[in-house]
Amino acid sequence: MIEIKNLNRYYQVGKERFYAIRDISLSIKKGEFVLFHGVSGSGKTTLLSIIAGVDRPSSGMISVNNELISKLPDQHLSRFRNREIGIIFQHYNLLESLTVYDNVSAPLIPERLSLKEIDKRVKKSLKIANISHKANSIASTLSGGEKQRCAIARALVTDASIIVCDEPTANLDRANIDIFLDILKKLHKLNKTIIVSTHDPIFQKLDYIDQIIHLEDGVLVS
Amino acid sequence: MNSPFFRFLLLSFYSEKAKQITVIIFSIIIIFILSSVLFLSTSMHYSITEALKYQPDFIVQKMAGDRRVNISERVTDELIEIPSIAKVTPRVYGRYFLKPLGKSFLVVGVDFFDVQSHRGLEKIIDNMDLNKFFKRRDNMLVGEGVDRFMREHHYDNNMTFFTPKGKAITLHKFATLPKNSELVSSDMVIVPIDLAKKILGIKRREVSDFAFNVPNILEWEIVTIKVSALDYDLRVINKKESYKAYAEFFDFKGGFFLSIFLIVLISFSLILYQRYSQLYSTERRNIGVLRALGWSIKDTLKLKFFEALLVVFISYTIGVSLAYIFVYIFHAPILKNIFLGSSNIMVEPTFVPVIDIFLLSSIFLLYAIPFIASVIIPVWRISTTNPKEAMR
Known part of the structure; x- marks a missing residue:
């Protein structure tokens, strides 16, 4: 369950404040598939980042799974990100010099699990994301679609309840988009909360979308 | 891992x-x-x-116009009279210049029968057979640097020194001083005292300076005063000053x-x-x-x-x-x-x-x-x- 009330994120440029998002209030139920829709600069990525805990709001309240994340100190916010959120970035943000396997295992390192447990979880995620065959390949050598599947496996490895995706299809061809949508559908069936920020119209045609949130100039339109 | x-x-x-x-x-x-x-x-x-550990506690030199000059052996008797002084050793040394090559050696005269007086040298020549050394009257021990110099200038094992009066003395290299002492002995030529006196032109009854020890460090100050009082031109250097130098x-x-x-x-x-x-x-x-x-x-x-x-x-x-x-x-x-x-x-x-x-x-x-x-x-x-x- 995600609760957002009067959320603002602004940047101070000299004496002026530039609002990325302004006075946003919304709620997302567990297991929902939600779409943040809007043009570039509408504030959807900022809103997504705040929900994922990689950015902090300037004011307002955000609670995720009953945790008031806007007030959490770094140590707790980091643990929250690690356990509750799986992030798929627009540019994948892989550790380019490491293998797919090591990239996927990265979120588990602070968890202090055994090597055996890590191995079990990584292999399971690689299988769901359909990238097991590239486990030992260096991330920088992968194609766009493979990089995205690696990013998906990484987002799944901690068994996070919320998966957030930022412009996930922006760098993919049609075939890879279909593969990606299939994976998202599977995850939705596993009762994961999925939030996608995109301006790609393909998502609006999906029949399993629960909520479409339209943003314009940082303000919630509908 | x-x-x-x-x-x-x-x-x-x-x-x-x-x-x-x-x-x-x-x-x-x-x-x-x-x-x-x-x-x-x-x-x-x-x-x-x-x-420096092997240096004597005190050195007494005679000065003339801010320059060290040779000192009469008789001063030994006066030094021995002073209580606290353990042993007085006359020392003979000096620089021998090879003018054409612009080099100089440190010629040191050693009383080999009084090894205690030369604690430093005793350590340096520890492994040498001194009986063999004295079989020839013209033997010398040389430092590594002198040895190299002799080889480079084709002296083989003999080198001729000239006394200030122009008399030639040919010395035979008996051995080279150990390499680990080179920092202090590189340019040294060690010979018996009489030979050193001849090469350096020191009179028979004179020496370069005196060395002596004072075991009780608390008495060093008073000994310095007493020795200085023996003659106006005596200079007393103790080990601490050598350390300082x-x-x-x-x-x-x-x-x-x-x-x-x-x-x-x-x-x-x-x-x-x-x-x-x-x-x-x-x-x-x-x-x-x-x-x-x-x-x-x-x-x-x-x-x-x-x-x-x-x-x-x-x-x-x-x-x-x-x-x-x-x-x-x-x-x-x-x-x-x-x-x-x-x-x-x-x-x-x-x-x-x-x-x-x-x-x-x-x-x-x-x-x-x-x-x-x-x-x-x-x-x-x-x-x-x-x-x-x-x-x-």
Whole structure:
């Protein structure tokens, strides 16, 4: 369950404040598939980042799974990100010099699990994301679609309840988009909360979308 | 490697091997230069201190116009009269100039039957058969530098000295003094006292100076006063003053050492500053990614700290080992000239390996603390910003 009330994120440029998002209030139920829709600069990525805990709001309240994340100190916010959120970035943000396997295992390192447990979880995620065959390949050598599947496996490895995706299809061809949508559908069936920020119209045609949130100039339109 | 953290650390370290190797090579060069200079100066300091241990407590010289002149042997009797003075030894030595070559040797006359008087020499000539030495009246012991000089100038084993009156005395090289004493004995020619007097033109009843010991250090001051009172032109030097003279000489040489040291430190600081001010964009992004994946500030700092520690450990071990080999096995070619360049006969000493834990720790700390700080501070700055900002 995600609760957002009067959320603002602004940047101070000299004496002026530039609002990325302004006075946003919304709620997302567990297991929902939600779409943040809007043009570039509408504030959807900022809103997504705040929900994922990689950015902090300037004011307002955000609670995720009953945790008031806007007030959490770094140590707790980091643990929250690690356990509750799986992030798929627009540019994948892989550790380019490491293998797919090591990239996927990265979120588990602070968890202090055994090597055996890590191995079990990584292999399971690689299988769901359909990238097991590239486990030992260096991330920088992968194609766009493979990089995205690696990013998906990484987002799944901690068994996070919320998966957030930022412009996930922006760098993919049609075939890879279909593969990606299939994976998202599977995850939705596993009762994961999925939030996608995109301006790609393909998502609006999906029949399993629960909520479409339209943003314009940082303000919630509908 | 059972710990996932250390496994990840090694993988991430290895995956950036090109960058890490560059840093390690640079660090090895810095540690190597620092360690070589410090090893060299410590070893020389040790050798000089060791040599001074065998110096007599006091030396009495006769002065004329601020210049040392030979002194009558009769002064011995007056010195012996003074209570507290344990033993008086007349010494004969002086410089013998080879004018055409612009070189000089230190000719030292030794009473070989009074070995206690020459504690330093006794140590130097420890393994020599003195019975054989006295089978010939014209035998001499020479330092490494003199030996080299003789070989280079085709003297073979005999060298002719001329007395001030022009009389030729040909001496036979009996043996060369041990290499490990070269720092103090390189240009030495050791001969029996009478022979030294002839070569140096010292009268039969005169000597160069006197050496004596005063076992009770509390009496040194009063003994100095008493000896000075014997005659207006006597100069009394005690061991502490010799230490001071050597220390001053060493400090002068230390200036060069300090210059090298400062140059290395300044270049090191500049590179650290560069690293501090502009952390590689990839590294920045990677820290942001790890933070976004749920690594806390503490986790990222821990990773980068151990990564830096690994670089420090590898660089330190290799740098110090190479410096050890360079100084103690290859005798510090080029670098030693800074310290020994002023000798009229080139000294090629064997540096005594001195392993000083304080010195090794100093090198480690001088390098490790700034290096780790230059890694950790920017990582901390990036880690404390939003992961979103760091990934840009």
